[in-house]
Amino acid sequence: MRMKRREFLKAVSIALGGASAVSASNGSIPQRVLGKTGVEVSAIAMGGIVVMNMPQKDADAMVRWAYDNGVTYFDVAPTYGDAEERLGPALKGLRDKVFLACKTEKRDKQGAAEALRQSLKRLQTNHFDLYQLHALRTKDDVEQAFGPNGAMEAILEAKEKGLIKFVGFSAHSEEAALMALERYPFDTVMLPINFASLLKNGFGRKVLEKAKETGAAVIAIKAMAKTYWSGERKVQKCWYEPLMERHQAQLALRFTLSQEPVVVAVPPGDERLFQMAVEIAKSYRPLEKEEREELERLASPLTPLFPLRD
Template sequence: MSQKTLHDLHRPLGSTGLLVSPLGLGTVKLGRDQGVKYPSGFQIPDDTDARLLLDLAQELGINLIDTAPAYGRSEERLGPLLRGQRDRWVIVSKVGEEFADGLSHHDFSATHTRRSVERSLTRLETDRIDLVLVHSDGNDLAVLREHEVYETLAALKAEGKIGAYGFSGKTVEGGLLALERGDCAMVTYNLNEQGERPVLDYALQHGKGIVLKKALASGHVCLEPGVDPVRASFELAFAHPAVASAIVGTINPLHLSHNVATAADVIRALRAG
């Protein structure tokens, strides 16, 4: 395999039994262009461009795809786009946040959680979602302690509708409780924000999965001249052995190829070092 792909760099996601590529493809830009925090505007790609992007991701060794009901039409577009290749992908989706008419709202009830997962299964045209994360509103401990979302996900896992479950939160306390009771946490960890590092440390000690969001600070990383922000970001991310994968949300094929080549170089250098 080429040195510049991730095919031979897949790693376990905690104790879930899933093997994931070190970079995952985030798909918010396939379905939503309102209320997103990127430094420049973008156009949602049509089906032809979206299919080319997914094909390229696969060629580059990416097998993890990240979506959510809050990503507009992302799930319902991915269903047809991934037809006939479901077994090649590890699909991550979410529950808890809905996006409609330009606004987000949250619902962590048992009824909504189950309905949301059933709807995602239909949209994604699959009978099983590999990992479902709770899309927190920031009140992480309240979401976990006062609502039935985690218990409902545990039941859906027992029924075989989801493979694993976890939490995409915003606090250390939430991340730790989520890992204590679940399989995986999605955390923010980048050159600008490293406050959630204790969650990574806990995951490493307890065999739990970690997926990074905003590893490139949603495109906002700024460093002194001459320093490649992508390389520096990946050096930080992959230096922590708990990190299984980092989600990148680009729809630009050149950016995706550059990200993969850089991540492959960084991971091989860390292994050799």
Template structure:
């Protein structure tokens, strides 16, 4: 498979790389086996985050014996210097390593988050100290906002940037990617399937891999998925006009106002499983399995109509979705 130098770092990463967001203890295919399979295939960049549940620990179990085979990255979603420093130490322990190659300021998608992490009491100083101490090698920045990505690049403080790379996020592809490339900053793609929204995932992945990025992360739930994705990347083919039209038609149908299933809106103050509600709504609207969607919705302990409209979820959503109103319409469809 093609490998690319990650910006000005000395990391040479596989074009298709492993995203640990979907890993958890109760997977049908054991999480450790999935990570091991990725390494067996030659994938050499593995990404995770402190807020990805058990992901760091599960990856760390594999790193006990295979740390030398890959580059590791993790992320802190905390904003203060003290908490971010604590996260780095926890990540090191969880991942069974004494050094993490790349550590990101995670999901900087609001102006106030950017200002906080860049301040003397924020995440960036903590990561610089960790870098000086040899705990991490490079510092990254992940975001869902193109304007903040530009600010991060202009700051000169970051070695790599993580962006959503799919047909919906054209601002990143058309504006941020060439800007980062010119600045010599490593470019890591996430969300190639837009949170599972595309009905033709293989085509969507090929679209993302065709962009001018160094690594495209894929979240994996089954061994068969990493095998299929590896095959796509290893024998890459550009999209045909027909395939491109298929993706564009899907994008028009979805619009911009849809849930990417990132889960950053959680926890809900009354325990509504917000991403699941929107997933079942998608099943009913786009996959023509309305009866199944309603059955699954009925099994949720807390229904969407129990929303208290506190607004906490909307504050957290990196895509600034009108979650409260969307929950109301989803409940009407699924009840």
């Protein structure tokens, strides 16, 4: 059954513990410069998964809530179900006021070019502010994307035509990320920057250092991830168990946002956790010593989602 906008917002409000969660508060999300692009964006991005499978009216309401609360960065990909189809109409009237990022998992030139055309059409826009190679995991992924008739050829041609302003990539391995950063002066790097993975085994540290060296801005994912699910999966839009207790979530998110050169964090795709992250970010400040020690204790028994591999 379709929920009316008021019912939808009320349900989210109740889930987050009060009406303030669904109305613009006095504070706003910090704005940060996205590395060498020079563009100022919100420190929290709305991932397209948030509106995936939502009725359009509810997606419209969520996007408007995000924008009214200071979110100017929106990220999506063709692999996120019907998120592109929901986000395009929802951004009507806002497109020239926000930063829109999209991705492609295609590694070949023809596939990437077609994916770009389809995404532009679905999102009802004539350009992307950022377009990214999506989910680089292995050396082969990087080699294929940069090889003859690879995806990077299509991306760079699209950039020359004005269809893309900036170029980035997302990766789930340090090896692939570091290799990509050696191949091209990317504007952005999307990578898991997670308290448990970084504190326990250093996953992401080398990429942070390399990105800082090259001037690439880091877009952090999985900041509010805890560990693998054990038993019932309680949040359907998260393949991992997220931090659902607000105090723990805010420690983890603030930790991630304080890692240089992290500029933006993309919260979980669950709408309740996304809105929690927005509210947390409004009062962002770096962790104090005692808070970091508390986060280290929280990480201690956890199995990191992203182990460091040789």
